[in-house]
Amino acid sequence: MAKSNMQAQTPESSTRGRELKALGFIIFLLFPALTIAGIGFYGLVIWMIQAFGGVVSH
């Protein structure tokens, strides 16, 4: 009874599925999106610095 109850809560296959989904979400969507946003913001900052304070050296 106890064993079957535990299995119902965390069946091996659904845990695996959940973890795979979470990993997929992170590496295919979240981190690429964050990186692109980060680079975009970095570019924007340099653009603004150049627009108001001249050229950046690197």
Added chain:
Amino acid sequence: MKWLTNLWRTLNQPTKALTLGAVSISAFIMGIIFWGGFNTALEATNTEAFCISCHSMESKPYQELQETVHWSNHSGVRATCPDCHVPHNWSRKIARKMEASHDVWGWLFNTVNTPEKFEAKRLEMASREWKRFDRDNSLACKNCHNYNSMKWETMSPLAQKQMKRAAEIDQSCIDCHKGIAHHLPEMGTARAPELIAEVGSGVSSVETNQSYYSALTKPLFFTDKGDVEAGTLNVATKVKVLDTQGKRIKISIEGWRKKIGAGRVIYMDFGVNILSAQLTKDAAETEGVIQTFEEKEDPMTGLKWQRVEAQIWTEKDYLLTDLQPLWGYAKTTFRSSCSVCHTQPDEAHFDANTWPGMFQGMLAFVNMDQDTQALVQKYLQEHSSTFVKKEH
């Protein structure tokens, strides 16, 4: 919302089914794929094919480039769009890509999709690009061209002289070489955008019996309403406001004219060719426009001059209470434009009647719109040896 809490719960505890190896390897490989893909996409936007995929870039700038030495030359090296228009180092390239989002806007709203619209915006676009070149001392040119690699002896003596001087101060190439890859904007017909930006568009309210200075070359009219032009008022000319009617004001222009022809040109003072206003023949002959006073003969030329006052209408915009901003702008422009190619002559090196010839002779070498030309010439004349007594 529930999927998010579930996701967070999954991510916030050690994996139960996946191994640490599987997670780290997949993250590592994905990292490589992402970065590779990102740079491939970035490089794809840095190709000529990408630039000219927009009609407005293909139809004008690209066609113009093909007439130039940067397209085809005896050494077979070609400069494509990104070579000059995108910085080569990574950080500044990213910044430029962000900046280019502005171009996407223009593409969406068809800002320059016809030749007419393109020409109308050419000066604005070119100015932006010149500014970019100014800012990093023409780095885009210097990625290929280098003062140290120039073979002086194959240059003409004049080119040698100019180039050596430029090399000494590591001068920005665009200072002299504007319009080498695309056509130059029509500088002559545009109203001085930089001058207006510097001195503004004039006082907000004009008071009667006050004196003002014109901040641009302004059209003159016979009446307070009609469209019939009676001539032009030169920039930086002192006028007195006599009357206001709606958007028009009646002004008085005092000065001297030569007693030849219709005498339609009014100069600032006796014997000096500093232009104040130029009336049409009709205006000069119309009763009541010009009042005449005493006459004097110029011993230098033998010409009779006559003191006059013209009363005529003009728009009430572009009038300033103070001449200083105009002279300030003219001085900066004179210093920056003229010292590019030769040693700067002092303003008081010539007299008021010599400057126009000198100045007009040099105009072919610089980019100056008509208002700025008129202003700088007037600045030079009014600061010439005629007014400033100085050893030279």
